[in-house]
Amino acid sequence: MRPKDRLGLDGEAVASVHLERQGMRILDRRWRCAHGELDIVAEDRGTTVFVEVKTRRGLAYGHPFEAITEAKVRRLRLLAGLWLEARGRRGPIRMDAVGVLARREGAWRVEHLRGIA
Amino acid sequence: MSGFGRAGSVALQGLVGVPVQIEVHSAPGLPRVHVVGLPDRAVQQAQHRTWSAIARAGLEAPSGKVVINLTPASLPKAGTHFDLAMAIAVLRATGAVPADDGMTALLGELGLDGRLRPVAGTLPLARAAAAGGASRLVVPSASVDEASLVEGLRVQGAASLAHAAALLGAELDPEPVDAVEGPPPVERAHADLDLADVVGNREALDALEAAAAGAHHLLMIGPPGAGKTMLAMRLPGILPPMPTAAALEVASLRSLSGEPVPSTLETLPPFEHPHHSATAVSLIGGGSGVIRPGAAARATNGVLFLDEAPEFPRAVLDMLRQPLESGTITIHRAAGVASFPARFQLLLAANPCPCGRFGSGDCGCPPQQRRRYMARLSGPLLDRVDLQVRVDRVAPGLDEGPRRSSAEVAARVAEARGRATHRLAGTGWTAMGHVPGPWLRRHVPLERTILELLETAVQRGALTMRGMDRALRVAWTLADLDAVASPTRAHIGRALAFRKGIPA
Numbered sequence: 001m002r003p004k005d006r007l008g009l010d011g012e013a014v015a016s017v018h019l020e021r022q023g024m025r026i027l028d029r030r031w032r033c034a035h036g037e038l039d040i041v042a043e044d045r046g047t048t049v050f051v052e053v054k055t056r057r058g059l060a061y062g063h064p065f066e067a068i069t070e071a072k073v074r075r076l077r078l079l080a081g082l083w084l085e086a087r088g089r090r091g092p093i094r095m096d097a098v099g100v101l102a103r104r105e106g107a108w109r110v111e112h113l114r115g116i117a
Numbered sequence: 118m119s120g121f122g123r124a125g126s127v128a129l130q131g132l133v134g135v136p137v138q139i140e141v142h143s144a145p146g147l148p149r150v151h152v153v154g155l156p157d158r159a160v161q162q163a164q165h166r167t168w169s170a171i172a173r174a175g176l177e178a179p180s181g182k183v184v185i186n187l188t189p190a191s192l193p194k195a196g197t198h199f200d201l202a203m204a205i206a207v208l209r210a211t212g213a214v215p216a217d218d219g220m221t222a223l224l225g226e227l228g229l230d231g232r233l234r235p236v237a238g239t240l241p242l243a244r245a246a247a248a249g250g251a252s253r254l255v256v257p258s259a260s261v262d263e264a265s266l267v268e269g270l271r272v273q274g275a276a277s278l279a280h281a282a283a284l285l286g287a288e289l290d291p292e293p294v295d296a297v298e299g300p301p302p303v304e305r306a307h308a309d310l311d312l313a314d315v316v317g318n319r320e321a322l323d324a325l326e327a328a329a330a331g332a333h334h335l336l337m338i339g340p341p342g343a344g345k346t347m348l349a350m351r352l353p354g355i356l357p358p359m360p361t362a363a364a365l366e367v368a369s370l371r372s373l374s375g376e377p378v379p380s381t382l383e384t385l386p387p388f389e390h391p392h393h394s395a396t397a398v399s400l401i402g403g404g405s406g407v408i409r410p411g412a413a414a415r416a417t418n419g420v421l422f423l424d425e426a427p428e429f430p431r432a433v434l435d436m437l438r439q440p441l442e443s444g445t446i447t448i449h450r451a452a453g454v455a456s457f458p459a460r461f462q463l464l465l466a467a468n469p470c471p472c473g474r475f476g477s478g479d480c481g482c483p484p485q486q487r488r489r490y491m492a493r494l495s496g497p498l499l500d501r502v503d504l505q506v507r508v509d510r511v512a513p514g515l516d517e518g519p520r521r522s523s524a525e526v527a528a529r530v531a532e533a534r535g536r537a538t539h540r541l542a543g544t545g546w547t548a549m550g551h552v553p554g555p556w557l558r559r560h561v562p563l564e565r566t567i568l569e570l571l572e573t574a575v576q577r578g579a580l581t582m583r584g585m586d587r588a589l590r591v592a593w594t595l596a597d598l599d600a601v602a603s604p605t606r607a608h609i610g611r612a613l614a615f616r617k618g619i620p621a
Binding site for chain 2: 063065066068073097113116
């Protein structure tokens, strides 16, 4: 596995822990289909939450959130619909973004944006 | 964290300005910048310049969602001069710069290096800011002289965004930078030209003097090389210098065209000489996005010289009828409506025929072609030309008599204008060339015996009523130049002579 993929996986794990601490229940991780991949699907008091996780080693290439473009948000919406269909789940949904910044000594900084789209 | 910031600037439509408030709201969310309030492309792109400049200033831009609103939101905004106000409003939203005092306007384009660049139209923008109630103006360093021409405005220059932020109360120590310089000053080709350079051509000189004294439009007809252009370029030098209000208007129009404006107002009337390949837009003004003044507007309070006038496309020449009638040009575009002043003195030069030799050599043009050539100057345009004169080549060695210097002619012109202004006090006109015929006939009637000269010409069919009015105006100007109370028979006679050949 390439270091950047390793970092991504670690970031997603950190994000999951963060979400669970917020009282959310993880329903799915790394769900893939022909159109792409959902990082995390969670449940927050009855609302299905689709979470895009961006992990960065530093701010040299900008804030992690800056990498979430309009096109990525559109794909997130499409995948959300496909996931709901595949799982036969209904009810309110929400899109969140989690930015994970990896520090050198194993410390992580997590930022969580609710309702990005 | 959410924040709010505000900064003042100005939008221009023609020479008229509207105060613009720039509001910035930053809120948590994905990093996006939305510019709203009918921005054009240049204003849209300001966000990239702004964010880079803020980083160069060592400050931080908000990281979440940012909405930049330019109010009034219904007015189209164009140009790069909003950059500074946008950047400062953003820095106020983050708290780096203290809140707006409501009395300060900001102007300037930002470079990616954070330096401020001067913008076209600084003078009219500054005037609009003052008219809109601002008492303080922050501009790029190179624009301080220009903006300082406006009274009642405290003008401060800043070399960079950091400097501007510090001026507005931010706690930072701006790095010294070299200020961006403005464009180099424009040399006026018609400055320092003297009428004494002109050899012979007494009649043409008389006509030019009368044109200057009465602000009459003038048509010069003569073969190539007779000195028509030479005469034309010397007209501004014998016109009365522009008063402050007119000079400010001229400087504002030049500023809009992107010319730098020096700290002392130029009082020499402008001289515009568009080439005959000119398009309607270059003559009248226009353009997409920002509407810029054309040659006719830039000639305001001065001279518009059309050399080889019959070579201009007829449609372009006829565009001049609106400004000649009303003294203003109104341009309608999708981006809005702009009005420019266009009170110019029209100076036309034409060859007598396509080959130019008619009347002074072996002209090969058939009469029909000759007639068609002159007919390209449309009736309605020539209707407004009070004076017509023939300019001939001067034979070498000809004893030309004493020459006239610009200074002595200017003195006579100023005195004649003084008499005319006195006569026209309270009417709004300042020269006899502006006065319509009916007013002349009603308010300053001439003695019967003198008027008869004109009336018989009308009865004979040699003159139309309109032609008579033109002759009357010129006669008054000739009388003013001779410092007599009203035109004599001789003045009427000379006025008629100045009109020969104009289709009546």
